[in-house]
Amino acid sequence: MNSIKNKNIPKYLIYTVLILALPFLIQMISGTTYLVMILCISLLYMIAVTGLDLLFGYSGQISMGHAAFFTIGAYTTGLLNHYFDMPLWLTIPIGCILPTIIGTILAIPASKLKFHFLSLATIAFGEITYYFLYTSPGGFTFDFKGIGAKPISFLGQNYIKWYFFLLVITIIVFVFKTYLVNSKVGRNFIAIRENTHAADGMGINVRKYKVIAFTVSAFLTGLAGSIYVHFIQYISPESAQQKQSVLFLTMLLFGGTTSIPGTIIGVLFIEFLLELIRPLQEYQMLIYGIMLLVVVVALPGGIYGGFKDLAAKIRGRKKAGTDKTDGKANAG
């Protein structure tokens, strides 16, 4: 174990330096802070997609309404700050807790639904959230206009500062995820995903762990949303719609599920791709749709998964000789 770690130290050192230097490099090359902002949004999406990965990748439950948790988190902190002038260090945690509670309440009946019908239930939840925010009782959510929010005071509009702030949070989320999926809870998630009946037979309380997965997932997505609103300083009901949920799902599947590098690659790829084709304006979504279709049909396994397969193939060729002898030895 130690020797492996020692060998990897230079590699990790390069990664660390690269991650720390990334915003400065991007700003230097592009000459604006715009791309740094996109990088910050990507970090926020990584948190949300990590939540979705725990739900879909690990416990095998689909959600096509995750954007609703994101938006609820954002509205909660934004509105509390607006109406009651509560400090952000208080509203952001509440913005995480409310979607968590709603997620749990939704998951209790929803966890008995099979894949396709769970996706329908979550779509319905997302649309209800959208219409509620769009025409709220007494207009307390400012309806279709959306809401503005204050930036976090010590970060202001400095995207480089934001980058490091979000980097720390994202790393904490990744560490938390790694810890969770390697714990008993994570193993139960995987057991449920692989075979629900077998998991039940092994004494795992399937419904309970399905609800836990949903809760944790809603928490992370809500966290991303409640920080997002203070970063962009605006949110509108549209972000609760199916399109945004599908975007999260696309990012997750593009990079490949159950892996942190997959999440990072998926989010960065889709986010920068959308930025790249933004100048095409009305063709943007058309091209996005076509690319999505082509990737799904040609590369189901995600970009990261595809690369891993390719790498395994190349390595496999080198190893093929030794593997054969190994096989013989075992057979003998």
Next chain:
Amino acid sequence: MFQVLLINGLILGGVYALIALGYSLIYKASGLLNFAQGDFITFGAFMGYFFYDTLKLPFVVAMLLTFLVAFVLGMFLEKFVIRILLSKGVIAIYIVLATIAVSFIIQNAMQMLFGTTTLRFPPVFSKGTWKILGINAQSEAWFCLFVSLLLMVVLHFFVTKTKFGTAMRGAAMDAKAAESCGINTSLTTGVTWGISAAIAGLGGILIGPMYGVFTTIGANLGRKGFGGAVIGGYGNMYGAMIGGMLLGLVETFVAGYWMGTYKNMIAYIVLLLFLFVKPTGITNEKAIKDV
């Protein structure tokens, strides 16, 4: 008030029923959810507009052409997207994502070809309103209701009385057994997708004259139409017809008498209620429950 709501509810219900029928047929035949179903309505509405307004063809011809084009598009989708994915043995989510991608493509292609403004579908009949059973309503509305009801009856006879319909039902029930009886299941599945797309397309040209033609007309109806299919028992053809009708009536009446501002939420609340309380729907179709 009651009469107006009744007729509006029935028309909306007819359209929901057509969408729900598409969902149920596809679910029975392939065990899949098609998220592009609603966009076939958009496609049908634009195609109808193109044939009727741009090419000045007679309305009946425009309807038939729309039906045909949507049918071909549906079969095309099954052959070149769904079939490929199924043969690769991918997990279901990729097929869901593929149909969503198709829905993006249809919406944005229509936007590219016809623009973002809502197009006004020219009136189909010279007489603005018809009075039937003492109820006065827009002639296109009556027409929409009649055609959707007629379509359901035709579909019923098609799947029960014709040889091909029987083959379709056989293939949906047990593909392997049907295959060994000499049924071309690849063809029947393709045709099922074609029919689903075609009836949604026809729904599009029927509601075009009432709602106007715009790129998200179908996406909203399509998402709500899931409610119809779930109420009726997902996968059951007759359940879908009844469920769609019920959903249209419930939405219109609840919005009319009680919560008008939340009109758009009603279908989703009904959908959630049925999924949580009675997921097998009114026909008790055993398709949904897990654990």
